[in-house]
Amino acid sequence: MNLRDGQMRIGILGATGYSGIVLYSLLRQHPQVTQIKLYGHQGNNESAALFNERVPAFKTENYPIEAFSANQVMQETDCLFCATPAGVTSQLIEPFIKNNFPVIDLSGDFRLKDPTSYEKWYHRPAAKQEQLTHAEYGLAEFHHSISGHYIANPGCYATATLLGLAPLLLEHLIDLQSIIVDAKSGVSGSGKKLSASSHFTFINENISLYKLNAHQHIPEIMQQLKLWDPAVKPIQFSTTLIPVTRGLMATIYVKLRSGVTRRQVTAAFQAQYQNSPFVRWRNQQLPDLKAVVGSNFCDIGYGYNPAANVLTVVSVIDNLVKGAAGQAVQNFNLMWGFPEETGLPQFPVFP
Ligand SMILES: NC(=O)C1=CN([C@@H]2O[C@H](COP(=O)(O)OP(=O)(O)OC[C@H]3O[C@@H](n4cnc5c(N)ncnc54)[C@H](OP(=O)(O)O)[C@@H]3O)[C@@H](O)[C@H]2O)C=CC1
Numbered sequence: 001m002n003l004r005d006g007q008m009r010i011g012i013l014g015a016t017g018y019s020g021i022v023l024y025s026l027l028r029q030h031p032q033v034t035q036i037k038l039y040g041h042q043g044n045n046e047s048a049a050l051f052n053e054r055v056p057a058f059k060t061e062n063y064p065i066e067a068f069s070a071n072q073v074m075q076e077t078d079c080l081f082c083a084t085p086a087g088v089t090s091q092l093i094e095p096f097i098k099n100n101f102p103v104i105d106l107s108g109d110f111r112l113k114d115p116t117s118y119e120k121w122y123h124r125p126a127a128k129q130e131q132l133t134h135a136e137y138g139l140a141e142f143h144h145s146i147s148g149h150y151i152a153n154p155g156c157y158a159t160a161t162l163l164g165l166a167p168l169l170l171e172h173l174i175d176l177q178s179i180i181v182d183a184k185s186g187v188s189g190s191g192k193k194l195s196a197s198s199h200f201t202f203i204n205e206n207i208s209l210y211k212l213n214a215h216q217h218i219p220e221i222m223q224q225l226k227l228w229d230p231a232v233k234p235i236q237f238s239t240t241l242i243p244v245t246r247g248l249m250a251t252i253y254v255k256l257r258s259g260v261t262r263r264q265v266t267a268a269f270q271a272q273y274q275n276s277p278f279v280r281w282r283n284q285q286l287p288d289l290k291a292v293v294g295s296n297f298c299d300i301g302y303g304y305n306p307a308a309n310v311l312t313v314v315s316v317i318d319n320l321v322k323g324a325a326g327q328a329v330q331n332f333n334l335m336w337g338f339p340e341e342t343g344l345p346q347f348p349v350f351p
């Protein structure tokens with residue numbers, strides 16, 4: 001992609017959702033972005049709606065949300081971010097793919113290469129196979145050289161899990177049948193829509209496991225693990241809702257292969273992430289959510305139980321930043337050749 005230093009015009013579809021709002025606030029402060037256009041539902045006349053009316057916390061941002069029109073977006077902007085629910089981009093995005101127009105898609109619609117798998121796990125029609133071939137899976141730490149125009153930004157659980165497992169698979173340190181992931185997320189992970197399971201009375205002072213053995217990030221994680229080691233076996237993966245607004249922790253349990261030492265584990269993580277500004281290897285210090293919430297960091301630490309030969313890896317992210325909007329901006333930087341950290345927060349919100 002040609003570098004357009006300091007003059008990028010950005011479009012956001014879905015800016016009034018949780019990840020769209022975070023995306024807007026990151027891009028608004030991005031030094032290479034001069035203009036942000038906001039788009040809403042196709043056909044709706046949303047031009048009367050102003051961003052600050054839909055998102056009152058952004059009182060000074062009185063920009064119109066315009067009805068989505070592919071031609072208009074391609075004329076008015078240089079790159080489109082889609083922060084829309086699953087099932088939207090597969091319907092809207094064809095003209096962008098045909099015209100090689102840069103798109104960064106935060107939804108799951110273009111992550112899975114196999115449309116049958118998408119239909120099985122997302123319970124809705126998949127994008128066309130031909131379109132899927134244009135998408136690149138943008139796990140930023142492992143996909144620095146973006147060659148195409150369509151980035152499928154990874155899911156939040158998939159990001160934390162994959163970053164916590166990568167060095168172990170790439171260096172062949174673990175028993176490939178032994179992977180168990182117990183992941184927990186804050187409530188913002190399910191978006192802004194109110195449901196029985198996101199209602200305060202249910203969330204408050206409660207934890208609940210959901211989508212057991214049925215979570216849509218299982219095939220996404222498996223797809224990437226198989227690229228790292230084709231011999232990997234199906235993982236056990238569970239997701240739990242916890243009563244916090246933001247933050248996601250993947251607790252990963254694996255058995256080490258015979259003869260593998262803790263020193264090798266540390267060396268593998270250090271070597272893998274030494275040039276990754278957003279992955280902080282914490283060694284035997286176990287990270288917590290507050291270490292990363294508000295930032296684009298993924299912090300990873302571990303503990304080892306020699307009696308059971310179980311290595312526990314703890315990987316934490318902010319689901320809305322590294323798990324969604326922050327990684328999308330990281331991918332935007334990589335796509336356009338800007339330094340990877342540009343426009344991304346360098347500190348978590350702490351305390
Ligand atoms: N929340 C998270 O932590 C993460 C989310 N994601 C993914 O990011 C995407 C957005 O998630 P999230 O921000 O939580 O979702 P929200 O439900 O909070 O927001 C969805 C946004 O999309 C808009 N929208 C919905 N349908 C359409 C449509 N047909 N055309 C145009 N705009 C539409 C909504 O506008 P309106 O309100 O007007 O309908 C809203 O602005 C999802 O695909 C999600 O899976 C990925 C990783 C983490």
Ligand SMILES: CC(=O)N[C@@H](CCC(=O)OP(=O)(O)O)C(=O)O
Nearest residue numbers: 086107108155156185186189190
């Ligand atoms: C807490 C919560 O509900 N989280 C969501 C994660 C959303 C997400 O990232 O899913 P996509 O694959 O659609 O992008 C979930 O578990 O479905």
